[in-house]
Amino acid sequence: MNAPHLPRALAPKALRPLRFEQVVIVGKYQAPGARNAVEEIAQFLMAEGCDVSLELQTALNTGITDHPTIDVAGIDCHTQLALVVGGDGTLLGIGRQMARHGVPLVGINQGRLGFITDIPFDSYREVLRPILRGEYQEEARSLMAASVWRDGRCVFEATALNDVVVNRGAVASMIELRVEIDGHFVANQRADGLIIASPTGSTAYALSAGGPLMHPDIGGWVMVPIAPHTLSNRPVVLPSHSEIAMEIVAGRDASASFDMQSFASLLHGDRVVVRRSEHSLRLLHPVGWNYFDTLRRKLHWNEGA
Structure with a gap:
């Protein structure tokens, strides 16, 4: 007697072959429960057929020794996909380093807001499974190349994904900045500081200072003064x-900060120069992802509607 056939609707769906077989996990190892989260995701990836490595600092600081480790410099040679477990700050830190390698990143959110780590931890299994098999949406996020110049010499360089901020010191007084765009004088601005933000950074410090939200596809920066002396000094969107x-x-x-993760002290006459980086960050999202869905959810729009 032949075994009965499963009805078509109950037949298991065949999985596509893996698009990403070599995956590295980067974790926010300072957060409570980070070790358990990284281990759980690693086991899931292995069950899906992936070769799993841990970013070196993640492995050292969580104490996980069951997987190969790899430093950031070697990720481009041995990795097809980087999985970032943490918050936006974790992704900012590793994203700046990895953009030059062209390795795509997926963010699993263990933080609070999560504008770019947009996959909730409690649903990572059902979201990651199709991504691993090539079902995803990809976008490129532009980076900033920033430098500090003193007496004609470059004394500091950094890359930023969110923003470059020039701030006053702890003394309760404003700073005055001479601002130039493409070598043309714009204004002397007196304020607590000035933010140059990318579209990615428009939902960060720039937003709290009154700047506009910028869609990630916009090829521009936003210049936002912090508590300006003159009320007519408004945010400006620049190419x-x-x-x-x-x-x-x-x-x-005064000081300059870059994604609030690296800092440089400034003297009178120092110039902070910001231009577009030659590198972009590759971010992968689940199919159907939409920027406005993220804004609505994270900014609590239409609550109670």
Whole structure:
């Protein structure tokens, strides 16, 4: 007697072959429960047929020794996909380093807001499974190349995905900045500081300072003053091919920050120059992902409607 055939609707769906077989996990190892989260995701990936490695610092700081480790410099040679487990800050930190390698990133959110780590931890299995098999949406996020110049010499360089910020010091006084765009004088601005943000960074510090939300596909930067002395000093959207220079004219203990993760102290006469980086960050999202869905969910739009 032949075994009965399963009805078509109940037959198991055949899985597509893996698009990404070599996956590295980068974790926010300072967070409570980070080790358990990384181990759980690693086991899931292995069950799906992936070769799993851990980013070196993630492995060292979580104490996980069951998987090969790889440093950031070697990721481009041995990895097809990087899986970032944490918050936006974790992805910012690793994303700046990996953009030059062209390895795509997927963000699993263990933080609070999660504008770019947009996959909730409690649903990573059903979301990751099709991504691993090539069913995803990809977008490129532009980066900024920033430098600090003193007496004609470059004394500091950094890359930023979110923003470059020039701030006053702890003393309760404003700083004055001479701002130039593509070598043309724009204004001397007196404020607590000035933010140059990418579309990705428009939902970060720039938003809290009154800047506009910018769609990631827009090729531009936004220049946002922090508590300006003159109320007519408003945010300005600039093309991303512009070179923006901010020179310290007055004020004490000024500093520049880059994604709020690296910092440089500034002296009078120092110039902070921001231009578009030659590298972009590759982000993968689940099929059907939409930027406005993320904004609505994270910013709590239409609550109670």
